[in-house]
Amino acid sequence: WRLYECVDGPLPREYSRDYQQHEIGNPILAVTLEPGDVMYFPRGFIHQAIAVGDTFSHHVTVSTYQRSSWADFMSKTVDTALNKLFDSDFAFRKSLPVGWSGYMGPAYDEDNGSGSDLPETKKRKRSSGEAATRATRQRLQHEFGRTYSKLLRRLSATLHINSMDLHEAANEFMIDFQVNRMAPYLPSSAKGAAAGRKRGEATSAEEMETEEMDAATMVAIANLKPSSRIRFRNPSWARMVFDEDQDTEAEGDRTPVILLFSTLKNDRAHHMDGEHTPDPSCLKFPRTEEHVRSLQMLFDWPIRPDGRGGPQQKGPWVHLRDLAFHNFQDAKAFAVALLAESLIDVDQGDK
Missing domain, CATH: 3.90.930.40 (Outer Surface Protein A; domain 3)
Known part of the structure; x- marks a missing residue:
């Protein structure tokens, strides 16, 4: 087994792609595991498993704590704060501006890929009408961003999380974990019976x-x-x-x-x-x-x-x-x- 440093930084949330050897450099650990051995390494470290000699090898990799970061937990508390603001602050209940989808999105982000690096012969010539439309779109984008920033400041001002909010968030977090992540407990007296059952029978x-x-x-x-x-x-x-x-x-x-x-x-x-x-x-x-x-x-x-x-x-x-x-x-x-x-x-x- 060979372990390598995390290419994209430590503790990533998602699985990495298959890297080329020149991308991962030299291993930081090389060790031979025998049948039945278990090795732990922090999430995100790259591993290579190569069978020794002419034998075959099979291993199982178990990932833990992928969805148990501070960011995951804080998303619950932010949701709680947003729900409270929705109930108490009219500004958060107002609808998005009519027609907002016609000027928000990458298709309308002219600061990104605006063609400033293109030669003059390739740059688009705008008519006076197109220039006015562009100016209107930029004004609406600015107003949209200003409203969002204003609401974000209000949210930040209310994020004085008390112990009750933290306990509520802990419950939501753990219930989701228990329901969607935890395998069911199997009583010891039933383990023998379970071995002979087909998938889905119990x-x-x-x-x-x-x-x-x-x-x-x-x-x-x-x-x-x-x-x-x-x-x-x-x-x-x-x-x-x-x-x-x-x-x-x-x-x-x-x-x-x-x-x-x-x-x-x-x-x-x-x-x-x-x-x-x-x-x-x-x-x-x-x-x-x-x-x-x-x-x-x-x-x-x-x-x-x-x-x-x-x-x-x-x-x-x-x-x-x-x-x-x-x-x-x-x-x-x-x-x-x-x-x-x-x-x-x-x-x-x-x-």
Whole structure:
């Protein structure tokens, strides 16, 4: 394997074209990988893989964080600010000028490719009418640009992002990532069955679960008691979002709810094929202080100083009696909803 410096700068968003050898220079690393070896290198570094001797070689390249840059995240916060300005500032709701497409665009950008480098014999001679049209077009382009700059300054002045805006943007960013990027979780007891299935035969964790797992879930539900402990099997599988109940008929009467999105039922057959936009899997809870605080307790997983999660990637154990609910029945109903979605582990505390 040979690695080369990034030709177009570090951390590009898109895949590079195939470069000629003289364009990439000398390798910065040359190493022989054996079967089963894994090598990590930052996104954008060019690599060549050449089989040793007369043998064949096959490798898989996995790219990560291509759509997880600061620019990608900031696009969410800018969208939030624009939506707020659309609601509060009339100038942002005004229509574009009538006829704007007749003077905006490369076909009308005479400063670009205006022919200033052409010999005099090749330059176009303009009539007085054409000169007047050109002057009008330039004036309209200037007014268009001036209006855009004015609105851009207003947007910049309002971009004092508070913590709520950042949390909302984080939710939008992560839900998009979970729905469109994350593969569905496959329960360990279903992995053997999955190996023998054809593409598209099973598209969710629920369909892959065996009767034995269903029975185990029912036993766990039946045995729940105040001393039972629950925890997220992996908090990164789920995302808590505050929203309004879209199923309510009257928009003004929509009830505040908590939506708990998860990756466990992502579509297996069409995952990331670019042609389908799946509906994300989510649980819906009423937005009460008890539900908010109880979910926050389950999301309170260990974080190292560098911001990464704990080595086990497990949430903290929480006794049902310690959840924020005022009675055990509400706490049990909360746990049952999470357990039915395979989001939590249960420890009955019998040992």
